[in-house]
Amino acid sequence: MTRRKRVTSPAGWTGAQWRENYLLASGVWARILGRYVDPVDNFFRAGGVAQQVPELLEALRDEANLPLTRPLFDVEPTLVGSLGLLSGAPVGDVVPFRLEGERPPLFLISGSGGVALQFVPLVQELGENQPVIALQSRAAQQRRLPEYSLKSQARRLTQRIEEVAPTGDLVLGGHSMGGLVALEVAHELTRRGRRVSHLFIIDTRPEVRMTGARGSGVVPTNRPLRFPRPVIPIALAAAVAGLVRPRGGRLYQAQFVLGQMRRRFIAPMPAFAGPTHLFVTRHDPEHTEQGWRHRGGNPLTVESIPGSHNSCLRPPHVSDLGSRIRAILDS
The missing domain is CATH 3.40.50.1820 (Alpha/Beta hydrolase fold, catalytic domain)
Known part of the structure; x- marks a missing residue:
């Protein structure tokens, strides 16, 4: 097997952690919205309403161990953006x-x-x-x-x-x-x-x-x-x-x-x-x-x-x- 060099985001999640957390978070989003959406889709433009946000944040915390707060969600109501704020570091190329x-x-x-x-x-x-x-x-x-x-x-x-x-x-x-x-x-x-x-x-x-x-x-x-x-x-x-x-x-x-x-x-x-x-x-x-x-x-x-x-x-x-x-x- 060819040896491949490990790549990580500085002080942030590894690629495997991004994969795992995205799968969990996207599943929660899909249940709340009734369908899967792109990671760049805005929650509200994808059909979500303000009344669903507390349920979304509670499910992310309890089911995915992703403690996203309402202020952070209001800053970036997309999957990729909100996960990026939680990861602690930007994702590289x-x-x-x-x-x-x-x-x-x-x-x-x-x-x-x-x-x-x-x-x-x-x-x-x-x-x-x-x-x-x-x-x-x-x-x-x-x-x-x-x-x-x-x-x-x-x-x-x-x-x-x-x-x-x-x-x-x-x-x-x-x-x-x-x-x-x-x-x-x-x-x-x-x-x-x-x-x-x-x-x-x-x-x-x-x-x-x-x-x-x-x-x-x-x-x-x-x-x-x-x-x-x-x-x-x-x-x-x-x-x-x-x-x-x-x-x-x-x-x-x-x-x-x-x-x-x-x-x-x-x-x-x-x-x-x-x-x-x-x-x-x-x-x-x-x-x-x-x-x-x-x-x-x-x-x-x-x-x-x-x-x-x-x-x-x-x-x-x-x-x-x-x-x-x-x-x-x-x-």
Whole structure:
């Protein structure tokens, strides 16, 4: 078994503690709200009301041993934010949810406006023998400027991956725009002489400049990029999202907007030479599949998975995705 270096958040929770506490807390939230939500969702915008907050805090304390107070919850009424306040330290860009296991480590990259915690249910589905390390934007939970270039982000994440797993085979995956980052990381690792045995792309639409090119033959997207108005103030807020940290989930909304802006200018990337597995939801399946097939040049498999763009990573839909990835790795 390849030895992997242990990564922790300074003075905060380990990746395993984040995984355990998130599973407990998200279960409580799901019971109160009647459904599972994303870790960046605001409790009130997800359907919660003020009268439910005391019940939520009591259940978190009694069932999950998470003593979240009302003042802290009012500051950050999101799962990722409230857990971050309890952890005692911000989460870095590398979150090692599980380092032990006989299989090659799987590195999962979150999308724009997403966080590493979105992968926790998938980590559980993959089983104890699968090491999983999640990667997120350096500004997701630290006071840092966001990343404006996909290539520079990919180079930084490649370096972080090699710090955790300096030798041996690797498996990469990414959700949403994280899939494009994972593709560039796969190229960068290959250039450095590393072997990426599988690349998992989870509901990632291809680059705008590739599929929008004349003669591409790719069916137009049914979800064109749209920016909220007023455009200029929101764009300025997105440009510093991370260094300036609005509360209540607004930080992740701003980072999502920045990702959409950045996505417009990504140059078409070549296909990865190794096995590539595309999972598509009902979000924009025809455009997504045709766009990745148009790239050509690689052994590409395409599978439809239940759920929407984000709910495919949450119960109950994530069990289907987990079983498909396990089957691929087992074979």
